[in-house]
Each structure stands twice: as structure tokens, then as C-alpha cells.
Amino acid sequence: xxxxxxxxxxxxxxxxxxxxxxxxxxxxxxxxxxxxxxxxxxxxxxxxxxxxxxxxxxxxxxxxxxxxxxxxxxxxxxxxxxxxxxxxxxxxxxxxxxxxxxxxxxxxxxxxxxxxxxxxxxxxxxxxxxxxxxxxxxxxxxxxxxxxxxxxxxxxxxxxxxxxxxxxxxxxxxxxxxxxxxxxxxxxxxxxxxxxxxxxxxxxxxxxxxxxxxxxxxxxxxxxxxxxxxxxxxxxxxxxxxxxxxxxxxxxxxxxxxxxxxxxxxxxxxxxxxxxxxxxxxxxxxxxxxxxxxxxxxxxxxxxxxxxxxxxxxxxxx
Numbered sequence: 001x002x003x004x005x006x007x008x009x010x011x012x013x014x015x016x017x018x019x020x021x022x023x024x025x026x027x028x029x030x031x032x033x034x035x036x037x038x039x040x041x042x043x044x045x046x047x048x049x050x051x052x053x054x055x056x057x058x059x060x061x062x063x064x065x066x067x068x069x070x071x072x073x074x075x076x077x078x079x080x081x082x083x084x085x086x087x088x089x090x091x092x093x094x095x096x097x098x099x100x101x102x103x104x105x106x107x108x109x110x111x112x113x114x115x116x117x118x119x120x121x122x123x124x125x126x127x128x129x130x131x132x133x134x135x136x137x138x139x140x141x142x143x144x145x146x147x148x149x150x151x152x153x154x155x156x157x158x159x160x161x162x163x164x165x166x167x168x169x170x171x172x173x174x175x176x177x178x179x180x181x182x183x184x185x186x187x188x189x190x191x192x193x194x195x196x197x198x199x200x201x202x203x204x205x206x207x208x209x210x211x212x213x214x215x216x217x218x219x220x221x222x223x224x225x226x227x228x229x230x231x232x233x234x235x236x237x238x239x240x241x242x243x244x245x246x247x248x249x250x251x252x253x254x255x256x257x258x259x260x261x262x263x264x265x266x267x268x269x270x271x272x273x274x275x276x277x278x279x280x281x282x283x284x285x286x287x288x289x290x291x292x293x294x295x296x297x298x299x300x301x302x303x304x305x306x307x308x309x310x311x312x313x314x315x316x317x318x
Contacts (some may be wrong), residue, residue, distance in 0.1 A: 005048070007028060007046055008031065010033075010050075011033070011051070011053075013032035013052065016305055017305060044065050044066045045065055047072045050066075050164070051312075053307065054081050056291070058072055059082075061159035069244060072092055072117070073311065074279075074308075075305055076096060076101075076103065077098075077105075077295070080278045095308060098307070099154035104297040105300075108233060109233045112290070113147075113203065113257070114142075115308070116231070118142045141175045142167065146198055147170050148199030148203070149173075149205060151204065152187065153205070155173065155233075159203060159205065170185075173196060174189070193223060197199070197224070199224060199228060200227070203229050203233070204238050212238050216244070218243045220243075228253045229254055231257045244256060250282065257287075257289075258290070259291075259292055263275040267291075
């Protein structure tokens with residue numbers, strides 16, 4: 001298709017660097033605009049390509065109105081915000097990341113681990129009050145502790161490399177990797193039950209599927225060590241939030257750090273309402289929450305957007 005005929009919509013322009021925009025110019029006319037749901041529904045019929053992140057939901061309603069749409073490109077690894085099956089029925093190609101932001105996500109996971117075990121956020125809050133209470137914030141070393149990684153793809157395996165450099169023992173649960181693959185990275189492939197039972201820190205780095213939805217719930221918390229920490233940088237729905245809140249309140253686990261929560265969309269859109277985990281975190285020191293920062297660094301945004309641009313170009317050639 002000629003350049004002047006191809007129309008491209010980018011719905012999260014704040015995450016799309018100038019370099020990547022320049023690389024798209026050879027394809028066609030670019031519109032960069034943050035749209036409300038209603039604005040998207042009104043304008044989607046005009047575009048051949050849409051480039052989104054998790055903030056934009058591409059469901060059946062949007063797809064039915066997208067009469068010209070040929071490609072949905074998401075600058076994310078997960079595509080739970082897209083009705084992938086229906087898009088494919090309509091012969092719309094789906095492009096997403098294949099590890100372009102894995103290092104960023106792995107580093108953020110480890111930052112949360114360190115923040116938990118060394119009480120970094122709480123000690124800084126104390127300092128801002130001009131306090132110097134060292135004894136209240138004595139933490140734990142990672143050396144000789146056991147890290148359990150649920151999901152051993154690009155991100156999980158990268159976390160394992162970091163953990164080994166800290167002198168940690170590493171367990172992993174993943175139905176789709178072999179024992180040899182895990183062993184080559186320094187991890188032992190075990191059952192989920194064994195991982196929950198033996199890990200001092202558990203990190204969730206799996207994609208959201210029917211199998212992984214609410215895979216960490218009441219019975220899983222019962223199997224964990226009483227002094228275990230849980231870190232979730234995957235998708236909020238992997239953890240039953242009511243069960244997590246109960247585990248934190250009752251002392252079934254020592255603490256948790258989350259980069260994702262179920263009310264993310266409500267918070268992003270500044271809608272009225274309260275999230276029980278955020279309310280709990282306001283008055284308790286054993287929960288850390290960050291606003292889905294795992295895959296967001298300046299470096300990963302550059303790499304990820306260029307990856308998507310190149311994939312779009314390849315797709316148009318095929």
C-alpha cells in the first residue's frame with residue numbers, strides 16, 4: 001500500500017520516542033493522540049495500524065468498528081488488553097514484544113526484592129521525618145536465601161542470573177522449560193508446591209492465562225513459609241488479592257511487593273473508588289506497590305518501540 005494511504009494511530013504517545021516516530025514515517029501518516037474510549041470508537045475506522053500499550057483496550061467492539069485495520073501492535077509482552085482471537089478471525093495481525101523489555105522488568109523485580117528485605121521505602125519515610133531509627137529497619141541478607149521464580153522465560157531466567165550473583169539458591173516452576181534449561185542458568189526446576197514450601201522469596205513472572213489466573217490464592221499462602229516475601233511483576237490477576245490481603249494481615253507471609261494491581265485501570269483513569277491493598281499499604285509497612293513500572297525505563301522504551309516498528313515493517317512486506 002502506498003505511503004499516503006497508510007494511516008497509523010499511536011494511543012500512548014508519551015511512551016513513543018522521536019527516533020521510533022521517525023522510523024515509522026516511511027510507512028505512512030502518523031497520528032499520536034491519547035484517546036478516551038469514546039474517541040477511540042469514533043476514530044478507529046480511519047486507521048490501518050494501531051500501536052498501543054496496556055492503557056488501550058482493543059476488544060470486540062473496537063475491532064468491529066475498525067474496518068480498515070490490518071495490524072494491532074502492542075508495545076507490551078502480555079496482550080490481555082487485546083481480543084487476540086477475534087482480531088485473528090478478522091485477519092488482523094497481532095504484534096507484541098518478544099523480550100525487548102525483559103532486562104528492565106527483571107531489574108525492577110530485583111529492586112522490589114531488595115526494597116522489601118532491606119526496608120528501603122520505610123526507612124526513607126522515617127528519614128523524611130528527620131528520624132534516625134536504625135534499629136527499626138534492620139533487614140535481611142539475600143545470601144544463602146532461596147528465591148522461587150514462577151515463570152522461567154526471558155524475565156524469570158534473567159532474575160535467576162541476578163539472584164545467583166547475590167549468592168542465592170534458585171528454584172523455578174514452569175511447565176514449559178526443561179530441567180536442563182533451568183540447570184544451565186543455575187536453577188532447580190521443581191513443582192509449584194515445592195517452590196512455595198521452600199522459598200524465602202517468591203517472584204511471579206508468568207503471563208496471564210486460564211492456568212495462571214489466581215494461581216496464588218488461600219491454599220498457596222498456607223504452603224508458604226511464615227516469613228516469606230511475595231513479589232508480583234507479572235499481571236495482577238495471577239494473585240487473588242483478597243487472599244493476599246488476608247495473608248499480610250494475619251502474618252501468613254512477612255511481606256509483599258506489587259507492580260500490578262487489579263484496580264490499575266480505575267487509578268489510571270482517575271475514577272472514584274478505593275483499592276483495599278493501597279489502603280492497607282498506607283498504614284502498614286509490609287506492602288510495597290509501584291505503578292506498573294517493570295518494563296518502563298528510557299532504554300527499554302527505546303528498544304521496545306523500535307522492535308515494534310521493525311516488526312510492523314516486516315509484517316507489511318509479507
